[in-house]
Amino acid sequence: MTGDEGSAAWTEIEWTVLDPAERAENAPADTKAVPYLARARGLASDPVVGKETEIRTVTGRVLRGTVSAVGAGHGHGFGSPLPAWVHLQERIRSLLREAFDADGEGGPADERR
Amino acid sequence: MSGVEYRAVMDRRNEILRASTGIDYARFTEGTVALDYEGLMGATGYGPADVRRIQRARGVGGTSMLELRRITELVRRYSAPGHGARIFLKDEAANPSGSFKDRRASLSVQRASELGYRGVAAATSGNYGAAVASQAAMSGLRAIVVQETFDSSGRGQPEILEKTRKCEALGAEVVQTTVGPELFFMLLSILEATGYFNASLYTPFSVQGIETLGEEIVDDVREATGRRPAMVLATHAGGGMCTGVARGLRRAGSEETDLVAVSVDLTALHMASDHDFNRKSFTTGHTGFSVPFTTWPDRVDVPRNAARSLRYLDRFVTVSQGSVFFATELLAQAEGLERGPAGNTSLAAALVLARELPADEVLVISETEYTGAGKTPSAQLEFARGLGVDVVTGVPADEVPGKVIALPTSLEQLTVTEIELASLRRSYVNAARSRTGPRVTAAEQEFIVEDARLTGADRAWLES
Numbered sequence: 001m002t003g004d005e006g007s008a009a010w011t012e013i014e015w016t017v018l019d020p021a022e023r024a025e026n027a028p029a030d031t032k033a034v035p036y037l038a039r040a041r042g043l044a045s046d047p048v049v050g051k052e053t054e055i056r057t058v059t060g061r062v063l064r065g066t067v068s069a070v071g072a073g074h075g076h077g078f079g080s081p082l083p084a085w086v087h088l089q090e091r092i093r094s095l096l097r098e099a100f101d102a103d104g105e106g107g108p109a110d111e112r113r
Numbered sequence: 114m115s116g117v118e119y120r121a122v123m124d125r126r127n128e129i130l131r132a133s134t135g136i137d138y139a140r141f142t143e144g145t146v147a148l149d150y151e152g153l154m155g156a157t158g159y160g161p162a163d164v165r166r167i168q169r170a171r172g173v174g175g176t177s178m179l180e181l182r183r184i185t186e187l188v189r190r191y192s193a194p195g196h197g198a199r200i201f202l203k204d205e206a207a208n209p210s211g212s213f214k215d216r217r218a219s220l221s222v223q224r225a226s227e228l229g230y231r232g233v234a235a236a237t238s239g240n241y242g243a244a245v246a247s248q249a250a251m252s253g254l255r256a257i258v259v260q261e262t263f264d265s266s267g268r269g270q271p272e273i274l275e276k277t278r279k280c281e282a283l284g285a286e287v288v289q290t291t292v293g294p295e296l297f298f299m300l301l302s303i304l305e306a307t308g309y310f311n312a313s314l315y316t317p318f319s320v321q322g323i324e325t326l327g328e329e330i331v332d333d334v335r336e337a338t339g340r341r342p343a344m345v346l347a348t349h350a351g352g353g354m355c356t357g358v359a360r361g362l363r364r365a366g367s368e369e370t371d372l373v374a375v376s377v378d379l380t381a382l383h384m385a386s387d388h389d390f391n392r393k394s395f396t397t398g399h400t401g402f403s404v405p406f407t408t409w410p411d412r413v414d415v416p417r418n419a420a421r422s423l424r425y426l427d428r429f430v431t432v433s434q435g436s437v438f439f440a441t442e443l444l445a446q447a448e449g450l451e452r453g454p455a456g457n458t459s460l461a462a463a464l465v466l467a468r469e470l471p472a473d474e475v476l477v478i479s480e481t482e483y484t485g486a487g488k489t490p491s492a493q494l495e496f497a498r499g500l501g502v503d504v505v506t507g508v509p510a511d512e513v514p515g516k517v518i519a520l521p522t523s524l525e526q527l528t529v530t531e532i533e534l535a536s537l538r539r540s541y542v543n544a545a546r547s548r549t550g551p552r553v554t555a556a557e558q559e560f561i562v563e564d565a566r567l568t569g570a571d572r573a574w575l576e577s
Binding site: 017018022023024026027028030031033034035036037038039040041042057058059060061074075076077078079080081082084085087088089091092093095096099100 | 119183186187190232255256257262263265271274275277278281284285286287288289290291292293294295298299306307383385386387388438439442443446447486487489490491492493494495496498504505506520521522523524
């Protein structure tokens with residue numbers, strides 16, 4: 001780290017914790033066949049994807065690894081509905097209509113008690 | 114990092130754990146398996162009134178108990194006359210970080226703060242990470258969450274990626290790893306390097322923090338109906354919720370309530386397999402945790418597990434992944450509550466089990482969880498299909514974990530599968546005996562009987 005935090009970029013690094021030969025005895029075969037990897041994010045100066053760098057994490061730790069992303073964000077979303085899911089939603093709407101709309105009110109359960 | 118370092122850190126685990134939990138576990142153990150369980154639970158030094166006070170000050174607990182009136186009405190349409198219990202839901206999503214896990218994190222962070230630790234660390238891919246981050250932020254402590262996130266191709270489930278985001282939003286550092294049992298080693302390394310407090314899910318602090326949930330369930334139901342709950346359903350992963358809720362129910366005088374553990378059926382998928390990892394559409398609350406943890410609880414990141422559910426369970430059922438997705442959509446459309454889906458595992462079972470009870474009885478589902486990007490059924494199902502899992506319309510029996518998710522389309526299609534407690538108790542005894550060897554001391558025998566809740570023939574079988 002240069003200490004010049006103004007020019008630092010939010011950076012994700014990856015490093016190999018254990019090679020396949022070093023992995024835990026009790027890991028299944030397919031897991032033992034691959035290395036144990038870790039990723040963390042923090043600030044780095046002039047990071048370049050694919051190059052070694054140091055990051056300073058939000059807890060103040062300094063970690064070293066290969067840059068996997070610069071300006072690392074979160075890309076997960078809500079997904080798109082698959083046909084079987086759309087069908088389930090439609091079936092639930094219709095079972096609610098059948099159960100409650102015939103009464104003309106929509107929510108009589110509590111009044112029947 | 115190297116294999117030599119791995120073994121060296123693992124060899125130092127007992128001293129690392131003693132320094133990072135403030136608990137000397139050796140004080141409560143005797144021989145190979147015996148444990149003074151109530152002594153361990155008392156090691157927090159907090160009484161029930163302390164726990165309530167600490168949680169109230171941290172905005173934890175006191176969540177709403179909601180009656181699911183329309184769902185109850187629907188279930189009664191498929192029940193025998195006079196049957197179909199009133200279904201209530203404890204809206205734990207209203208806790209500060211969006212799940213009941215805030216109860217578990219609250220006491221650990223309180224103790225870490227009292228003892229002057231600068232930070233807390235925990236290994237979890239679940240909502241617990243956000244709870245630790247949130248509680249730590251409230252106390253001005255730093256937080257590191259170690260999260261099993263990826264398979265070897267770098268793919269992560271959207272549900273877990275959301276938990277990474279949430280931890281970071283609450284100010285925590287997240288260390289993501291690929292699949293493997295070395296997660297424990299990563300946690301130990303971080304605890305040793307930082308000197309932080311180990312906010313493990315399995316300490317007495319964590320389990321005692323859940324007892325208020327059981328107490329509140331009794332109080333809320335009494336206020337709403339004047340009755341005690343006939344049945345409480347709690348999702349079972351490592352057994353913390355079932356253990357803590359049961360202890361709370363007992364403290365509140367509701368010993369006759371049946372406690373039912375519910376897990377998502379992921380039979381045949383290996384927990385630590387790089388290949389299977391992303392083919393589970395539920396990352397916790399499934400049989401990959403619940404079966405090994407009931408039959409031997411001491412497989413955790415502290416010397417002894419304070420979550421020991423066989424002591425308390427009255428029944429154990431599993432549900433299919435598709436059934437939980439169905440329950441999630443029903444909760445949204447029938448009751449206006451968008452939650453889960455993982456937190457709706459018990460709801461899926463409730464839609465079946467409520468039919469067994471008379472209509473004037475009360476069934477309680479012990480939790481909800483927040484939802485959002487990555488968690489929603491559409492996100493999970495699209496990800497599963499991308500890995501080659503078929504997502505089809507079908508009944509629970511059509512589901513094949515890791516290969517087919519079958520989405521039901523009516524309440525009458527839903528089923529639960531019973532897991533026989535007697536068989537879990539026998540597996541537990543075998544696991545205990547493999548550790549004690551053939552010569553079981555009187556203290557060990559007494560502990561095994563108590564811990565596996567052995568009675569009658571099973572007890573005689575152990576003593577034979």
